[in-house]
Amino acid sequence: MDQANDTSTGILERLSKASSAEDFFALLGVAYDPGIVNVARLHILRRMGQYLAAEDFADAVEADIAARCKAVLEQAYADFVESSPIDQRVFKVLKDAVAQPAKPAPTFVPLSVLK
Numbered sequence: 413m414d415q416a417n418d419t420s421t422g423i424l425e426r427l428s429k430a431s432s433a434e435d436f437f438a439l440l441g442v443a444y445d446p447g448i449v450n451v452a453r454l455h456i457l458r459r460m461g462q463y464l465a466a467e468d469f470a471d472a473v474e475a476d477i478a479a480r481c482k483a484v485l486e487q488a489y490a491d492f493v494e495s496s497p498i499d500q501r502v503f504k505v506l507k508d509a510v511a512q513p514a515k516p517a518p519t520f521v522p523l524s525v526l527k
Contacts, residue, residue: 423478424469433457437489440482444489452492459488 423439430436433453437444449456463484469477 422474423481427481436460436485440478440485442482442485442489445493448489448493456485456488456492459491460485463488 426439427436430439433449433456436442436457437449464481467480467484469480472480
């Protein structure tokens with residue numbers, strides 16, 4: 413059975429089995445530009461995960477969970493339509509690339525060693 417049309421399992425379970433960004437978009441019925449997804453696929457999915465981590469699905473019905481997942485993917489995708497992965501910096505390596513280096517502590521030189 414086609415995973416996108418299988419309603420016997422919940423949307424979160426189906427998403428956990430998705431193997432590509434395109435699968436996420438298909439499962440949730442979100443339109444996308446393949447050019448944007450080709451450049452930012454991992455960034456979009458990472459941002460979606462960050463947004464989903466803030467969600468509380470306890471006691472939510474399946475329709476509400478699916479609607480929230482769709483809204484979260486749309487929001488994550490929109491982040492990368494508006495700006496680049498470099499601008500969004502969802503991964504640590506990109507955050508570290510612009511972090512200010514720590515200033516070394518000044519070296520103490522006692523007057524007794526100066527001549």
